[in-house]
Amino acid sequence: MNNLSAYLIGDTIKSFREYKKLTIEELSEGVCTEEELIEFEKEVSYPDLETLNLLLKKLNVDLSYFFNVASRSSINYANAVIRLINRYKRDWDYDRIQEIIEKELENPIFQTDQLKQFLIWHQGICKFYLDKDLSKALELLYESIDITNKSRNDFNERETEILTSIAILHKESGNFEEAITLFKESLNYLENLPDILDPRGKIRVYFGLSQALTEVGKFEESLEYCKKGIEYCITHELIYLLSSLYYQSGENLIKLSRKEEGIQYINSAIYILKVQENKKFIKIIENEKDKLLQEW
Template sequence: MILFEKEKKFPTLEQLDQLTERLNLDLTYFFEMASKNKQNYFVAVQELINKYKRERNYKAIYEIVYREEENPSFQHTSLKQFLLWHKGICIYYLENNTDKAMKFLYQAIELTNSKRKDFSEREIEILNSIGLILYENKDFQNAKITLNSALASLEKLPNIVDDRVVLKVLFSLSQVLSELGSFEESLQYSKKGISHCINKELLYLFAEFHYQTGENYIKLEEIEKGKNYIEESIKILKLQGNEIFAQIFQEELEKLLSRC
């Protein structure tokens, strides 16, 4: 705490969560303090939204978006785009309103790319969100078109800042192709995802790519190979301490094998 007070070190969001519990304060208290330094505040808000997104806490995200979209400091194009993007995601999951969600997601893209071509890294992330919503609505053909567009734009970028963007698109596309029955093509993307994780030394979606690969092999009637990949995905999740998803993957494996 002394280091924090002397500004030699800054707390992580997880540490802030713990502090707010102990001090019986709302997390926004710390962001109000941080607002004295606008750049730190913008980063803190975006990190908090990303944290809640990983936890699928869309209600908490929407509360932040609702508060900040009226903040004059968030009218800068990049910041406004970030809020619109997450507003669309929240509306989809909280209101189950696909059309309204899509409206906000496309508005977010059009803030920086009115022609909707040659997408930037941020725009590709938003496209991936659109593709996932189409996937969840079982509109697999349009999801495939959207995600192929995202992947094509990724391949044109001279430099990728966040390699997780590549993994997100590869995984989404692999899921969609599997639903379309294109198991061989889906395998190409899930295996490419595994290779990318290894080359970039990332665990992000590593277990999920193994599961997707295994599911494809099982559906191609290569049962033992598929089973091995899914069992590997369960081991990875357990090593990460993610017992809940490990159990879910185990149950899904049993369902897949029961249909063989």
């Protein structure tokens, strides 16, 4: 077979096999050796058309449909779905995310480890925010980690992002000490990676950790992580969560009886939001500022 670089032959065979709940032994029986099937799935070698046809018959998959799914354009579709979910996540629109997950969870395109992991990860997030079910949410989040790391050691960047989500859910549930432990664990994993592809993940850790520390009255330590987060945003030329980190700094300073300095930080947060034309969050922060000044 020629021009196979345009197709993800191995991943697609494996995805359909796992979707049909067949073992290597069951699918290869009467078609090829187990070793050959393993090589096909790893794309060490490729099946000829006759062998591929026999495999697909056992999988009850049409040849033309197989090549549509295996086309690298399918990866573009998967990336588009991921971008859409991330956009809805920024808007806190978990109903729309859940709709997408329900549609795509059984889609063979999403049966590769990385794509399935992404869906189950966000299924867990939706379970928490829509159903208020922390236990089931955590079960799904850890299940998503186990797809690529059953030992739960030496997390990669994606796994650390999921661990950060677990920490956030604990924080949102008032389990602040557990959240702090997990945020620090996430930060340790990130700092030991040779490179970080998406620096926003580290900013989420700095912000979540600073919030949890403020909640338990550790204002000085929270302020340190806010400063690290702000410096990291500036170094990487990112505005992501910058206003939130300035607000959190201001809250800590006011609670440390450094009122004027704290107000300056909160005003800086409002200024950043004005630049972003984020009227919704400007109103939220102004209301929080008024409550903070009344209480402290």
